[in-house]
Amino acid sequence: MEDCQHILKALGAFDYVAATKLISKITKAYQPIGNIFTRLCSCESSFTQLQFLRSRWFVMRKDTSVEIVYTNLASELPKEILNITTATSSLSNTDKNHLIVVMDALTKLCHIRRDMINLYQAILAQSIKGEFDEILNDMEALQTKTLDLNLSKNLSVLGVGVEKEIKILTCLLRARTAITNYAFQEACIALFQLKGDLTEWKRICQEQDYPEKSSTRPDDTKELSTWRFPLFGTGQSESKVHKQGDIWPNTIRWHARVLGNLTSKMTLYFNTILLEKESIVSDQDPEKTLWKGLRIDYYEQISTFKKKHNAYSIGLVYEVTHDTPFYPQGYVCCPKTTPYEPPQGIHSFPFIYCHPKEPPNKHLPSIISIIQGSKHKLSDPRSGPVYFYDHTIGSTYYMMRVDKHAVCVIIYLDKHLNREPATVEFITNIVTSLRGSTVIEELIRVD
Structure with missing residues (x-):
């Protein structure tokens, strides 16, 4: 029939x-x-x-x-x-x-x-x-x-x-x-x-x-033209797609939004690895071209906030656990024949992203101490960021967990007597975005 x-x-x-x-x-x-x-x-x-x-x-x-x-x-x-x-x-x-x-x-x-x-x-x-x-x-x-x-x-x-x-x-x-x-x-x-x-x-x-x-x-x-787009990107901003009249059903539109969210998160997490590849094909500033056309430009958000509020460093600390092998390069060529040697001590809390690029390693002992001492609050997804002033080195820290491994850290070299509202808002927004909470909740708001 x-x-x-x-x-x-x-x-x-x-x-x-x-x-x-x-x-x-x-x-x-x-x-x-x-x-x-x-x-x-x-x-x-x-x-x-x-x-x-x-x-x-x-x-x-x-x-x-x-x-x-x-x-x-x-x-x-x-x-x-x-x-x-x-x-x-x-x-x-x-x-x-x-x-x-x-x-x-x-x-x-x-x-x-x-x-x-x-x-x-x-x-x-x-x-x-x-x-x-x-x-x-x-x-x-x-x-x-x-x-x-x-x-x-x-x-x-x-x-x-x-x-x-x-x-x-x-x-x-x-x-x-x-x-x-x-x-x-x-x-x-x-x-x-x-x-x-x-x-x-x-x-x-x-x-x-x-x-x-x-x-x-x-x-x-x-x-x-950038190397990444044939793999992950659509190459168009949402505004352009909207002007064209995106009339695909909500399921497909939501899938595309999650793809965009994950691509941006991947670009931030593996920023060091990706920049090496981007610098090969781009004659411009690879730090900027790497984010060109992505749905969420975390680099622009982070660099703008740091400059405006005079933060010393903004980064992601990866907490290595026994159940998940960690490789700085993101993979291992022969996992069955290559013995895994987990990082020890402070090296089990590496910075996987940092702006500026140089990791603030002298602050790492304080950061690790705060993470370990604030496990309950950091593990509560409904809790706000942890705020801590270290009297010994005279620095202020804001921390918020993204997922079971990554913790977002903002460092100031001066004392904040109280939580700085702009910093709390910024770290909350960027962590919520990285978690995917915002895009997942768009399941009931796509129209």
Whole structure:
């Protein structure tokens, strides 16, 4: 049944206007299938706009939530398969067989969508605390399950989209974990796969051809010359994309924002490594060109604040733990044959980023003492920055934990009698951004 394939293409391309028109045609031929596609179209529209997350903040009848509708569809589709099998309608045997295959695949899709809803909700719930290990395990299990179902075979681009979305979400969490663990190689691979799948998903959607197709979406990808952009960057600022009219659904738009957030975080964490590569291809100041076109320019934020408020140093201290090997270069060539020697003493608290570049090593004993003495407050994601004045060396410190390893540190060479409001605001904003809390909470604000 060709009309059925056209509907699946329209749904997979997020063209719900065209899908609705196509569904009205198939309803005339066989009403039960039209009714199922009508409900599925409504569910898919709500899902891709992330409305099921917003419902947590608004009063909504439980029986009308998208999760419940998917559940009801999953239980009703097998009954419809039985009806198609036994029906003495005008449908040919070929059409019946085709519909049975599609209805069976849609049943599986509804179950997968329910699992995805739960995972999106779990990600949002971790926006502040930031513990994603269990969610990553669940995501990898769901990815394996989805690939085994091979939805793309029977559901056209709709099935392809489900597989791509789960793979993208998995890569997002893998990249986040790799950056947190200072695993440069793993972070590069995850972000490369993430950007590739996101770009390919958009391309596939744009290339679909079906009746009643709505206007073509703008292509918002453009590469720049710097070495990094072919791997991670889109090369366009958000303002330019907004002017073009970014009408992709909220799911894709959120994935792109998280990609931008993680790319900026990676650029800060591995700044020393990346600057070496950037200096090879750039004739300009590599410190500035490295950040060109990124969604968040941490270098500009940090350098501007330091100059304006006369801070002595702003940096990230990495706290080495027994469960995560630390390599200053971000990777090891032969992990199975190269014995790991963890850093000892003050070297187990290295600066992975510092502005200006020279690490304030003479302040490291004080910094380590403050970190170890303020573990409880630094570990509380809802707590504000730690403020401490060292009478011995006459310096003031502000600290706030980004993740389980990195602590943001701002050093002043003078005494602050009280917490300086501008410094508290700055370190809170930059740490919140690095944690990803802001971009994760955009799950309920993307519009």
